Amino acid sequence: xxxxxxxxxxxxxxxxxxxxxxxxxxxxxxxxxxxxxxxxxxxxxxxxxxxxxxxxxxxxxxxxxxxxxxxxxxxxxxxxxxxxxxxxxxxxxxxxxxxxxxxxxxxxxxxxxxxx
Amino acid sequence: xxxxxxxxxxxxxxxxxxxxxxxxxxxxxxxxxxxxxxxxxxxxxxxxxxxxxxxxxxxxxxxxxxxxxxxxxxxxxxxxxxxxxxxxxxxxxxxxxxxxxxxxxxxxxxxxxxx
Numbered sequence: 001x002x003x004x005x006x007x008x009x010x011x012x013x014x015x016x017x018x019x020x021x022x023x024x025x026x027x028x029x030x031x032x033x034x035x036x037x038x039x040x041x042x043x044x045x046x047x048x049x050x051x052x053x054x055x056x057x058x059x060x061x062x063x064x065x066x067x068x069x070x071x072x073x074x075x076x077x078x079x080x081x082x083x084x085x086x087x088x089x090x091x092x093x094x095x096x097x098x099x100x101x102x103x104x105x106x107x108x109x110x111x112x113x114x115x116x
Numbered sequence: 117x118x119x120x121x122x123x124x125x126x127x128x129x130x131x132x133x134x135x136x137x138x139x140x141x142x143x144x145x146x147x148x149x150x151x152x153x154x155x156x157x158x159x160x161x162x163x164x165x166x167x168x169x170x171x172x173x174x175x176x177x178x179x180x181x182x183x184x185x186x187x188x189x190x191x192x193x194x195x196x197x198x199x200x201x202x203x204x205x206x207x208x209x210x211x212x213x214x215x216x217x218x219x220x221x222x223x224x225x226x227x228x229x230x231x
Contacts (some may be wrong), residue, residue: 034219043207044222106159
């Protein structure tokens, strides 16, 4: 059974810092990995999707890397801003046929607070 | 802009009552997912559909939960009878045409409270 772990559980940083959020997964047979952002009381916003054949994806100040063999992904946020404060979730999609294909397994998230 | 919509946004009901949650996927998306989020369990997949056909509902308590897609623009999740332990935020997500590995887009969720 796939297990996804995110470290740290919570992170508080001053504005302007570069930071790294970590995600690890136990089963390396994944199809892709997706990073989400969730604001309090809101739904999930997709940030980046990395296919299993890719090493990284970039969008603005966000960069996500994937090391499938070691079961790890990192989300790098450059020059953090108070507006980046949210919970960040990673989710892996199993690489298997049949009815399991497409199923996302989520980590518990990292709560990020960026203070001015 | 295209987005997943869910109704109602909030629902408070008493134990034993029937609850129906609705989701409108992004137009053209052919996969629909139902998730439940609680503080203790985090996000859990309940069920998902492709081209309106249920592919996997193993995450759903079968005795009280049911999920359907009457048409391509509407997905429903029903709980009957509801119990206090069903209190959670229920999210619907949809994905584009093609492989189930496509990116998923989430709705704002329905916050359910069962008293």
